[in-house]
Amino acid sequence: MIQVLNRGGINITFLGHSGFIFEKDGHKIAVDPFLTNAPMAVKTPDEIIVDDILVTHGHPDHIGDSISIARKNDVTITTTFEVARYLQNNGAKAFGVPIGVEQLFPWGKAIFRPAVHSGLLPDNTPFDISAGIIFDFGSFRIYHLGDTAINLDFKLVKEIYQPDMALIPIGGRVNMDIPQAVLAAEWLGVKTVVPIHYDLFTQGPVNPLDFKKLIDSKNSRIECIVMEP
Numbered sequence: 001m002i003q004v005l006n007r008g009g010i011n012i013t014f015l016g017h018s019g020f021i022f023e024k025d026g027h028k029i030a031v032d033p034f035l036t037n038a039p040m041a042v043k044t045p046d047e048i049i050v051d052d053i054l055v056t057h058g059h060p061d062h063i064g065d066s067i068s069i070a071r072k073n074d075v076t077i078t079t080t081f082e083v084a085r086y087l088q089n090n091g092a093k094a095f096g097v098p099i100g101v102e103q104l105f106p107w108g109k110a111i112f113r114p115a116v117h118s119g120l121l122p123d124n125t126p127f128d129i130s131a132g133i134i135f136d137f138g139s140f141r142i143y144h145l146g147d148t149a150i151n152l153d154f155k156l157v158k159e160i161y162q163p164d165m166a167l168i169p170i171g172g173r174v175n176m177d178i179p180q181a182v183l184a185a186e187w188l189g190v191k192t193v194v195p196i197h198y199d200l201f202t203q204g205p206v207n208p209l210d211f212k213k214l215i216d217s218k219n220s221r222i223e224c225i226v227m228e229p
């Protein structure tokens with residue numbers, strides 16, 4: 001299995017669950033860095049050196065260790081409004097952004113898309129909306145879907161942003177299951193997919209290789225890569 005993937009000049013490191021680090025021209029960006037007590041994690045929060053952190057939504061398996069990593073690296077966490085307020089109240093620098101609007105960074109742009117998923121922050125206050133995040137590095141676009149049910153926004157994302165790669169939750173129960181995740185990949189029109197979110201919150205074991213098998217059986221020319229942390 002692959003630990004660091006390079007596509008479009010971006011080094012992509014899987015942290016386990018839904019966490020990644022993207023590295024482009026010396027910029028390092030973490031998304032949903034969940035390491036402490038995470039089943040797949042092999043790195044500790046202390047090992048994570050980044051310039052930016054983005055968080056898709058307010059569940060503990062996505063906020064993860066972002067607060068301690070942000071404080072140690074003296075960086076700001078970009079996320080949705082309620083989650084930003086929660087992170088600020090817990091000692092991190094955080095910036096809340098609306099859905100669907102381009103946010104500029106030194107490395108490119110991020111666009112938060114609506115995900116179909118909701119719930120409570122760790123302090124039991126509700127958050128209105130969850131997001132997937134399109135990371136637009138100029139020559140290459142990665143869509144991290146966060147946690148979501150299948151929905152027609154994927155067709156709009158293809159139309160407007162033409163992502164090259166998608167990081168797709170496949171675990172069922174709180175997310176798409178494998179057949180729906182395959183359909184999502186097809187709707188998004190991506191060249192490459194990486195399955196995520198199959199190690200926790202599933203109904204029984206979920207094998208990412210079954211997702212790869214189904215993608216490969218469709219002859220859709222989508223490259224499926226199962227990564228390991």
Ligand SMILES: [Zn+2]
Nearest residue numbers: 059061062147
């Ligand atoms: Zn989750």
